Amino acid sequence: MRVVSCLLFSVVLLFTIHCSLHTVYADENPFNLMRDDVLSYFKPLEGRIISVSGGNAIADIGAKAQVRTGMRFTVFREGAPFLHPVTKEPLGQLESMIGKAEVKDVGPDTSTMGMLKGDVKVADKIRISETKVRVLFYSGRNVDWGLADSYYRILKDTGRFELIDTAIETDNAADVVAEAKKLNADVVLILSAKGVGGDTVLKQRLFWVDDSVKFAEGESKVAVAFMKELKFGEEFFGPQKGETRLYIDLPFGVRLIASGDIDGDGKAELLMSTGKDVRMYNPEGEPISISEIKGSVSDDHIYLDAMDINGNGRDEVVITFMRSDAVISRIYELKEARFSVLWEGNVFLRRIGNELIAQAYTSGEGYKGSVFAIAWSDGYKMGGNINLPKEVNIYDFVYINEPDGRRLILAYDDAGYLNLYDDKNSRIWRSKEDYGGFLTTFKRSAPSFLVDRGEWSVKDRLSLLNREVFVIKRIPLAGIAKGIGYSKSQIKGLWWTGISMEERAVIEDIPGNILDYTLAGDRLIVLSRPLFGIKLQNILKGENPLGSALYIYSLKGR
16 A cells, blocks of 8 residues: 555645646647747738739738738639539639748738739638648758657647758758658748857747748747756657557568468467468457467568458458569468468469468569459369559558449559549549658569669558558658668558548657567557667667567547
8 A cells, every 4th residue: 555655645746746847847848939039920811912013023911911922822813703503603612722922021911922922813712721831851960859849740730830850961041942842742840959158059940941941030048947848748758669458579581561360260460470480369468379480581561461251251361472483372271270262373462451362473573464353263263353543553552432332542652642533443542741651662674784673572461441551651760771770660541532532640750670570359459660770779789779669559439
């Protein structure tokens, strides 16, 4: 009883101290001041042009509406009335975008604007819309990571910005703006720091990406006391590994993971592949005493999944692997505590939904021909071809079933971007950035080592849950090329609204590199490898430093 009372007292004391410090410095929080300054340039506003002279125009809104010098408005022109299709009553007016205008001077009720593009006229509308602003957030090397991360989160929590990261490392603002153009950002925020009398002074600069113009700059002092409070909060109240439902430090290097009811008991088991062998575990990651699926030393597993193809109440195990210069796929079933091969073929196999599909392989080239179905009818038999866009292969895509019965296709391309195709295989959306590259790649054959014909790859797993598609996002280590090292990884959720693709973070900041994941009921099970694949703490303990980690998250309520 005394231990519990003391522990409770300690927690209350820590919380009280934290709240007291927070109260003392709340009004002096430099992040809030910096955030409000950035937000002020993107306040949703609307007005009209009341006069035009040369390349300038006067608008009917000014300082009273919180207009600031440097703001940029989109200019619209009203067209014909938009009528109700039945009653013919006017519902509004059609608008066409004319150009862009930048605020040069601000009066109490009016603003002088310079036209950046377009031919503006009197009565044209000007607007800053409520659409999220794409901002490349760049933190200089002299900024404390904790400070940068805290400010990043504060900006993100406003809901006004879609923040973009980058792996480049430079002190040249022009290089950062050039990177932002590649990433289709609207604005660049560059954060830098310097020490002044023991305190830290943060400086933020804002640039418009399209013409590299700096439109805002400001400094905020971060007092030593505030820094201490920030570190206190990180230590006692920051995100912990305990946010996962379960964390398992695996004793061997797992590369692929899948789940299914392998033994027919109504509960899902986990399958983990080392690249050559597959072992079975219970949902909490404990090994099950059933013989594993053993491969040869030359096997290289590229795909693992489970599904009940033959309808006997037990999920079969589907494995595709490379052996020398050949592709082999096998379907296994558990019988009397041993795995038996039910089928083998020289094709790629994959589960998608409740279907099993396949595609041919050609040496040195990779995928060949159309993707086709595999059906069960007293044995595994080849079915008809799957209707896919020409450039989409077996491991590239997932179906999204629309409420009206249409089936859309979300697919990776070879550059790592995601593309959405309608039911006629026409592309209707493409992601603005890639998702970090792929782990399993193979060189295409060439007549000479001087000729580089590129690579073919096995794309990351795409999984659908309630019309939300789960996607792996890898963040490369700063200053290092993709595929060499990843500082962290994420699981993103994509949701097609019928008009736009909405993206949300399902799991953020998984250390290192996500290798694979699987859905098991209301659990998301993520397989990760630490930076460079080495567990430094194991080296210090004298243990095997090569391994993987299993994170199990609850998806209840999603």
